[in-house]
Amino acid sequence: MFENWVNILTYLSQGAWTTISIFLVAALFSFIMAFIAGLSRLSTNLLLRGFTAFYVEIFRGTSLIVQLFWLYYAVPMLFNIDLGSNWWVGVIAIGLNYGAYMSEVVRSSILSINKGQTEASIALNLSRFQRMRQVILPQALRLMLPEFGNYSIQILKGTALVSLIGLSDILYYGDIYRSSNLSEGPIAYFMVLIMYFIIALPLIWLSKKGEKIARKGVAS
């Protein structure tokens, strides 16, 4: 039996790189989106703020799988835009979706930094950018770490949806395996779970560490 498990794992691992590569790039993309959108929502520019709020609410308020289908099926037809491969469609959809969620983490962490920090920076005549870069962000980042850890685990799990737009990730190979070995369905899916969990382990470790850093934090 044990041999069978290893066989299944080996089979599934053909999809591991797709899952991991989509996860890594989508996570990076969502971090970037989170900072762009999070900072934009704090901007004094009304238009920028409104536009960003629109983006965040749309992507938070609709389902990721529908967004994925939209980007994959609808957008190329409607606007004649080619997003490249379905790998890119997956990365972009996941990145935009989680970027919207995480922008709220960025925004609220920045807002939670004591107003006195901004006032002291103004009194020292730091520019707006320097205030953010030298004083607010270094403190806010610590607060963001645990939430970013959580979201990165969610992003990893979210990548399983790309099997629905024809990408051969772990879940895709799990489906294939099951359909040719029907009696082994339960064990195949169990192995899929194991596989995701193994990939998530370092992320779990990282977010624990992030939590510790945040808790140590910075007492004034």
Next chain:
Amino acid sequence: MEPIVKYDDVHKSFGDTHVLKGINLDIYPSEKIAIIGPSGSGKTTIIRLLMTLEEPTDGDIIVAGENLWKMEVGGKKKRANEKHLRSVRKDIGMVFQHFNLFPHKTILDNCVMPLVKVKKYKKKEAEEEARRMLDRVGLGDKYDAYPANLSGGQKQRVAMARALVMKPKIMLFDEVTSALDPELVGEVLEVIRDLAEHDEMAMVLVTHEMDFALEIADRVLFLDDGVIAESGTAEEVINQSENPRLQDFLKRFRNSSS
């Protein structure tokens, strides 16, 4: 002598609350001014306007000949932008009630960062200057400590060193001993006394330490209900004024502190 700061009929409202109702005040170079008055009279607001932490509702504040909150663009007066504010407030420094040290930086870095980023000092020169100033406030042995590991009095002295390295021409003190345990007040006042005696910069203190204010101030302002009700030397304001509100304030103060 020309005043370095001039308040011209300055008003400030927060929502429906009219806090400052026409402040006229000249501050001269190296003058030491204490602002006293009941809580809620707008003492802190006066200096927060000068530090550009609040914007006046009406009136002008002139700093070294420049209008702080308004700038001229093509002959028209416009609301000051960030660049204008930065160029005018470079001569103003402030120490806060709650210190507002940067908790993620060592106390040396608290002083070095603004020198490097704002005054464009080289790192080495900035460190020398920061050390000199920390020595002066008696924290020469704490360069590498983080603010969290200091007592309130030490934090406030770091905050003063940090403001001082920027060499302001006007230094504002916003109730700097109010958040301190009573036994730590003395060490902070000692530093301020030293500055008042030996430094050329103008100082404006908003304080509840009445005796101390009267001792070091060249001029005492009594703020009441949003206007400067009395102004003069400590002697004039305390002993000669017949303003009943001031007498009442002083009496209540004496009673509560004895």
